[in-house]
Amino acid sequence: MLTAASPTVASLTVASLNRTALATRLAGPGLLVQTGPFVSRIRSSIGHVAEGIELLYGDYPLLAEDSFADFHVGLQPSGGLRRWYKPQVNFDLDGLVPFEPLPEAHAFPMLEWGLNWCISTRAHSWLMIHAAVVERDGCAAILPAPPGSGKSTLCAALVHRGWRLLSDELALLRPDDGLLVPVARPVSLKNRSIDVIRAYVPEAVLSRPVSNTTKGTVAHLKAPADSVARVRETARPAWIVFPKYEAGAATTMTPLTRTDTFFRVAGNAFNYSEMGARGFTTLAGTIERCAGYDFRYSDLDEAIAGFAALEPPP
Amino acid sequence: MKALPVLVRLLRDPPLAAGLGLPEWDLALRQSTCTNLSPSLLALLEEHDLLERVPAAPRAHLEWVRALATRHRQAARFEVECIQAALGAQAAPLLLLKGAAYTMAGLRAGAGRLYNDIDILVPKARLDAVEAALMLHGWASSGHDAYDQRYYRQWMHELPPMQHLRRRTSIDVHHAILPETAPLHPDPDKLRAAAVPVDGAPGLATLAPADMVLHSAVHLFFDGEFDKGLRDLLDLHRLFQEFGVRPGFWDALPARARELELGRPLFYALRYSRRLLGTPVPQAVLEAMAPCGPRRPLLALMDALFERALLPMHASCDDALSAPARFALYVRGNWLRMPPLLLARHLFHKAFISRKDAPETV
Numbered sequence: 304m305l306t307a308a309s310p311t312v313a314s315l316t317v318a319s320l321n322r323t324a325l326a327t328r329l330a331g332p333g334l335l336v337q338t339g340p341f342v343s344r345i346r347s348s349i350g351h352v353a354e355g356i357e358l359l360y361g362d363y364p365l366l367a368e369d370s371f372a373d374f375h376v377g378l379q380p381s382g383g384l385r386r387w388y389k390p391q392v393n394f395d396l397d398g399l400v401p402f403e404p405l406p407e408a409h410a411f412p413m414l415e416w417g418l419n420w421c422i423s424t425r426a427h428s429w430l431m432i433h434a435a436v437v438e439r440d441g442c443a444a445i446l447p448a449p450p451g452s453g454k455s456t457l458c459a460a461l462v463h464r465g466w467r468l469l470s471d472e473l474a475l476l477r478p479d480d481g482l483l484v485p486v487a488r489p490v491s492l493k494n495r496s497i498d499v500i501r502a503y504v505p506e507a508v509l510s511r512p513v514s515n516t517t518k519g520t521v522a523h524l525k526a527p528a529d530s531v532a533r534v535r536e537t538a539r540p541a542w543i544v545f546p547k548y549e550a551g552a553a554t555t556m557t558p559l560t561r562t563d564t565f566f567r568v569a570g571n572a573f574n575y576s577e578m579g580a581r582g583f584t585t586l587a588g589t590i591e592r593c594a595g596y597d598f599r600y601s602d603l604d605e606a607i608a609g610f611a612a613l614e615p616p617p
Numbered sequence: 618m619k620a621l622p623v624l625v626r627l628l629r630d631p632p633l634a635a636g637l638g639l640p641e642w643d644l645a646l647r648q649s650t651c652t653n654l655s656p657s658l659l660a661l662l663e664e665h666d667l668l669e670r671v672p673a674a675p676r677a678h679l680e681w682v683r684a685l686a687t688r689h690r691q692a693a694r695f696e697v698e699c700i701q702a703a704l705g706a707q708a709a710p711l712l713l714l715k716g717a718a719y720t721m722a723g724l725r726a727g728a729g730r731l732y733n734d735i736d737i738l739v740p741k742a743r744l745d746a747v748e749a750a751l752m753l754h755g756w757a758s759s760g761h762d763a764y765d766q767r768y769y770r771q772w773m774h775e776l777p778p779m780q781h782l783r784r785r786t787s788i789d790v791h792h793a794i795l796p797e798t799a800p801l802h803p804d805p806d807k808l809r810a811a812a813v814p815v816d817g818a819p820g821l822a823t824l825a826p827a828d829m830v831l832h833s834a835v836h837l838f839f840d841g842e843f844d845k846g847l848r849d850l851l852d853l854h855r856l857f858q859e860f861g862v863r864p865g866f867w868d869a870l871p872a873r874a875r876e877l878e879l880g881r882p883l884f885y886a887l888r889y890s891r892r893l894l895g896t897p898v899p900q901a902v903l904e905a906m907a908p909c910g911p912r913r914p915l916l917a918l919m920d921a922l923f924e925r926a927l928l929p930m931h932a933s934c935d936d937a938l939s940a941p942a943r944f945a946l947y948v949r950g951n952w953l954r955m956p957p958l959l960l961a962r963h964l965f966h967k968a969f970i971s972r973k974d975a976p977e978t979v
Contacts, residue, residue, distance in 0.1 A: 342674070371639045371674040375647060397647050398932055427684040428677065579688040 318361035326353040333375070335366035339486030339534050340475075341426070343418060344372040347410065349392060352378050355411030355510045359489045359523055362531040374421040378410050396421055409513050412521045415491060419472050422486070423573040429475035429484060430585045431573040436469035436483055437461045442541035442615045443483050445474050445593070447571035450518065453548025453600070456496035459524050460603045461610060463504040468530035469538060478578070478585045481592065482537040487530040489523035497522045503603055541615050543568060543595045546606075554605040556613075557597040564595030592616065621893065622934045624648035624658070628851055629895045631661050635670040642675035648929035652847050653731055655679060656686035660729030686729045693720050696735055696786050701820055703754035707746050710822040712738045712812050714791065714832060718823040719852070722815050726855040730848070734778060734787035738805065738824075741792040748776055748790065755782050764966055772798045772955060794832050795839065798955035803835070803877040826860040827873040834886035835879055841950020843926040843943055850927050853886050854894040861897065871905035880909030889923050922946050 317336055320328065328334045329352060333344040336356075347353070366372075374396060381391040381404050391404040394417040401420065405413050423431055434447035435458035444466075448454035455471055462468040469485040477484055489510070492500055497512055497520065508525035543564055544556075559567075568586060569575050575582045594616045600606035623645045627633055637645065649655045659679050662668045668676065693716070701711050714736035719727030739747050756779040758766070769777040774793035780786065793805045808828050815821040824832055833856060837849040860866045874883040884906045890896040910916055925942040928934040951960050 340677070369640045371643045371672070371678075373674075373678055397651065399651065425681055427681045574684070577688055578684050579691060581684065 315365045316361060317356065317363050317365045319365060322353065322357055325357055326350070329353050329356070332368050333372075335368065335370050335372055336360060337364040337366060338418075338488050339470075340484060341374065341422060341486065342366060342370065342372045343374045343376055343421070345376055345378070345414065347378040347414075349378055349380060349407060349410045351408060351410040351511075352414055355414065355523070358508060358510055359525045362526075362528050374418065374425075376414070376417055376421065378414055378417070380407060405516070409516055411510055412491070412513055412516060412523070415489060415523060418488070422473055426475070427574050427577055429477055430575065430578050430582050432474040432476065432568060433472065433571045433573060434474040434568075435471050435490075436474045436485075436538075437466040438469055438483075438538040439466050440615075441539060442613075443469060443538035444542040444544050444610065444613065445483070445540055445568075445589075446544050446546055447474070447568055448546055449571075450493075452546055453496070454546050455490055455492055456499060456548065457546050457600070457603070457606055459490045459492060459496070459500045459507075460503055460607060462490070462527055462530060463507065464607050466610070467533060467538075468526050473573075476540070476585050476589055477537070478581045481540070481585065481588045483540055484537055485530070485534045487526045487534050489526055492522050492524055494519040499603070500524060540589050540593050542613055543590070543593045544598045544610075544613075545596070546598045546600065548601065549599055550601055552599045552601045554602065554609050555597075555599045556609050557599075559595035559597055561590050561595065564593070565590045622648055622928055622931075624652070624654070624929055625847070625893055627658065628654075628661065628847075628854075629893070631665040631667060634662055634665075634667045637671075639672060639674065642672060644933055646675055646678055648931045648933065651931045652929040653845065654848055654851065654929075655682045656689075656729035656731055657848070657851060658729070659683060659686065664725070664728065682729075685731070689731055690720055690727075692786075693717055693732075693735065696784070696788075697721060697821070699754070699781075699784075700735060700737065700751075700788060703756075704747060704750050707743060707750050708737065708739050710812070710814060710820050712809060712822045712824070713815075714738055714794075714824065715836065715852075718829065721818055721821055722823050724856070725859050726852045730852070734789050736789045736791060738791045738794070738809065740809065741805070744776065744790065744792055748779075751779055751788065751790070755784075756780065756788060757782055764970070768963065772796055772959070794835060796954050798959060799839070799953060801835075801839075801878045803831070803879055807877065808832075826856075826863065826866055827870050828877070830856050830860065830870065830886070831874055831877060831879045831883060834882040838882040838885040838923075839950065839953050841947040841954070843946060844930050846927045847929055850890060850893060854890045854896045857887075857890060857896045857898065867899050867902050871902060874906070874909070880906065881911075884909040885919070885923065889927055892920075892924065893927060922949075 329346060330348040333346040335342060335344050377395045378392050380386060381393055385391045390407040392407045392410040392413060393400055393404045394402055394413050432445065432447055434445045435454050437444050437458060446454050446458060458471050468487045469483055470487060471490040473486055475484040475486060500507055510523040512520050512522040514520040545567060565586065623641050627645055646655065649658045659682055662671065697717060704711060713721055716730055716732030717735040719730060758777040759780045761777045766777055769775060774796045775789050775791040779788050794803055795801055808824055811825040811828055812822040813825050815823060823829060833853050837846065874880045887898050887903065887906060891898055911919060922942045922945055925939045926946050955963065
């Protein structure tokens with residue numbers, strides 16, 4: 304279903320800037336890019352950032368320099384000796400530096416993590432759950448899971464086999480109507496999943512893998528163009544699936560009780576407590592309307608067949 | 618004085634909201650976010666029925682903080698109930714200070730105001746009993762080494778901050794409103810004697826209006842940290858506005874300030890609340906307080922310092938002198954807190970012996 308059916312303005316996308324123009328904007332006034340309901344102004348003089356954005360953000364709307372931005376983020380080289388010796392990058396949200404600096408080669412993953420952090424610590428208009436969200440025929444599956452569960456790998460595979468990407472990291476549940484608001488951004492792949500997805504989706508566009516991060520080797524997968532184009536289409540949550548990759552395991556989809564589902568989703572929420580009673584009613588309503596499952600898999604084709612067999616709850 | 622930052626202009630004159638363009642909203646919300654004033658701004662805009670006049674993008678952004686403000690108010694009320702239950706007769710009535718007092722008394726200064734701890738004032742003779750009762754109910758003083766413990770207990774006007782072990786909420790138990798080592802000694806017995814009950818909340822009390830203003834003033838202008846300076850100045854502005862229409866408030870304020878040795882902080886509060894936020898103050902009060910101000914050359918210096926430090930802590934509000942101004946006020950704040958020798962010893966300990974907190978990793 305469409306929200307706020309705005310007149311289709313032939314708007315500019317980031318791809319309208321060539322590499323030089325992109326780097327100039329990033330190093331100068333900042334690049335204003337819209338991802339779902341958020342506008343970020345990104346400033347950076349670091350080449351890795353321009354490279355990652357050029358590769359993965361071409362399809363996103365580019366906004367004029369005097370537009371309103373929700374997040375003013377910077378990725379700038381650390382000063383002092385670090386300019387020459389093992390250069391580092393600092394992430395800042397309008398002057399606030401929430402993290403320790405990282406090696407400069409980690410600048411693009413740091414942008415992705417930093418933007419997730421901006422949303423999950425600020426955007427309290429939605430109940431935010433740490434989960435991937437994919438949709439098919441108007442029904443969405445929420446995949447909450449801790450790191451290492453194979454959530455992103457499964458999400459990356461699903462969105463290249465007929466599912467639409469709403470998000471890889473953030474399920475935004477709108478309290479007014481319980482619908483999921485997309486914030487389709489690149490999918491973060493770690494370690495072995497990078498090669499798994501390269502083999503499974505040969506046409507996939509991935510950012511240059513960065514090794515030795517706190518999460519191991521990391522690469523980001525470009526969000527499918529269709530998912531980016533349909534980012535204003537909200538979706539109704541239908542299933543809550545807790546994925547777990549286990550080498551050699553048979554594909555099993557085990558139904559969960561509503562109570563179990565509720566507490567496990569609440570445990571994965573970023574702002575359940577901040578949202579107070581609204582958080583509870585939003586989550587309770589979602590659980591009421593959804594079927595909850597534990598899902599084990601080891602083979603992606605079987606996993607996708609398992610998802611295809613999901614019946615919309617009554 | 619230079620042109621005021623857009624956030625300050627908005628707080629000073631909320632109807633301006635109807636005419637701001639997107640770039641100005643962008644800047645105003647950046648300034649309010651870094652000063653933790655977005656919920657207060659939201660409350661102010663709603664109070665003036667102006668939220669609908671804010672363009673969609675900044676309005677949606679402002680809505681993000683509504684949940685935080687609602688939750689904060691609810692959590693503060695719950696916490697006050699827990700403290701009341703824990704202390705019982707040890708602190709009856711329970712005398713609340715600052716943010717919690719504004720919230721519980723339903724003052725406009727409390728609308729959208731965020732604070733991290735609940736402050737209470739108890740008689741010094743009851744400190745041990747109050748601390749013991751809080752500990753029995755799950756609060757413990759945390760994260761303070763032996764030096765910090767001594768710093769608070771021997772020299773300060775409060776116990777080391779206590780945190781509830783399960784809820785992680787904080788409480789500051791004060792027995793006075795200035796450190797024992799400060800040059801001024803506003804008598805806490807006088808403050809408690811004038812305290813007023815909170816309507817509709819049996820067992821709760823706040824300082825009387827004049828005393829509440831004076832405490833807010835001394836807290837802002839005798840302290841060394843100004844990262845929340847604009848928030849505290851807005852408290853004063855709103856307290857002046859709300860109490861100012863009550864009969865007798867302005868007449869009694871100057872005399873009360875002198876009685877409590879708080880003429881100088883009140884002078885500063887009136888001066889900067891007027892200059893930055895346009896607070897209406899009767900001429901007679903200004904004239905009565907004028908002798909409490911510093912002499913002219915010092916006043917010019919204080920203007921230069923406070924009118925920098927009280928602006929939002931945002932790059933758009935800073936000039937070359939902002940950082941030195943904040944540092945000078947930091948030194949002044951410590952200077953006002955304790956005599957020079959003790960201060961030197963304290964700063965040495967903090968600089969070279971106490972550990973610093975490190976930021977988190979991604």
